[in-house]
Amino acid sequence: MKDYSSMKAAEVRKLIRQQKITGQTSGMSKGFTQANLVILKQEHALDFLLFCQRNPKSCPLLDVTEPGSYRPSRLAEKADLRSELPSYRIYKDGVLTEEVKDITDYWEDDMVGFLLGCSFTFEAPLLDNGIPIRHIEENRNVPMYKTDIACNQAGIFQGPTVVSMRPMTAQDAIRAIQITTRFPAVHGAPIHLGDPSLIGIDDISKPDFGESVTINEGEIPVFWACGVTPQAVAMESKPSIMITHSPGCMFISDMKDSELSVL
Structure with missing residues (x-):
């Protein structure tokens, strides 16, 4: 297995975008913050933002995109959330319907992306x-x-x-x-x-x-x-559509881990 631990986040994201990396990302780009992903239509975004605020241990918010934007401006302003995670899950009305490598065809103009801290x-x-x-x-x-x-x-x-x-x-x-x-x-x-x-x-x-x-x-x-909590919540809450990362297949950001340390 190739060692991706010493590669910069942007380099690994490029390989993911090219679908040369399609599996879990643990240990990749050592020192760069990894994040869980949740994408919802704008009608559910405020509720989910409040959900994250009420459940900070499982859903610690790192970044939220503008409605319609797939660029996470705080974590990696040039990244594309539609194609730079190794695998995505599509939940419709609480049911996992598909697992895909790219969500460009699923993206809608009113979608909001949430990036959550990852262990x-x-x-x-x-x-x-x-x-x-x-x-x-x-x-x-x-x-x-x-x-x-x-x-x-x-x-x-x-x-x-x-x-x-x-x-x-x-x-x-x-x-x-x-x-x-x-x-x-x-x-x-x-x-x-x-x-x-x-x-x-x-x-x-x-x-x-x-x-x-x-x-x-x-x-x-x-x-x-764990940041997979929203996937269990999707199954119970049944929003019309929720797109997430596949478990273990994270977004690797340009932010350094050291920026998140409080000591």
Whole structure:
């Protein structure tokens, strides 16, 4: 597998636009902020903006486009949200209808793009501190799970919080909490450690999104709020159309991770 970790964000986005990269983006363009994507028609945009404000752990807002614009001016002003993510999901009336590599044909003049912080962003500082990231080691998509933790409703939008999971030793988990607390714009500290059944996850080996990873003896699962939450919310709230990234297939921005650190 080619190593994209040292490439600049714009270089990787070009390869994505050319559909030379079509899979998950964890570990790519180390040091550049990655983001989840939600696209809605303008009639639902205000409700979703309020939903993000009420649920900042799972939906930390990094950028919002002008209605009709596919240029994320704060994160990468020359980027095109229609073609520079490896894979997109199309939800119609709450049903996942398609998974595509380009959404140019789906774009409408009143659509608004929301870019949300992604936990892939804090993986670089975790690795820099000697904390292994299992899904990167095993070349898999991070495992993600629906929980029984309800989001705070806003307008039509309601549903369960989705979490991403990384197994760690207790010692590494403590250090990971310290590190990720510095990044509230990309989910911040974990929301749960240990027994997954306490947050409504019945089988840790069967994620709702992504792929399962090995949990070694002596390790505990560590759960962060996840930007795939809007996809679970779409299934429950049923907007006429919602376009999202495919889980793990993020928008890689020109913003540096260091710009999001609060310490």
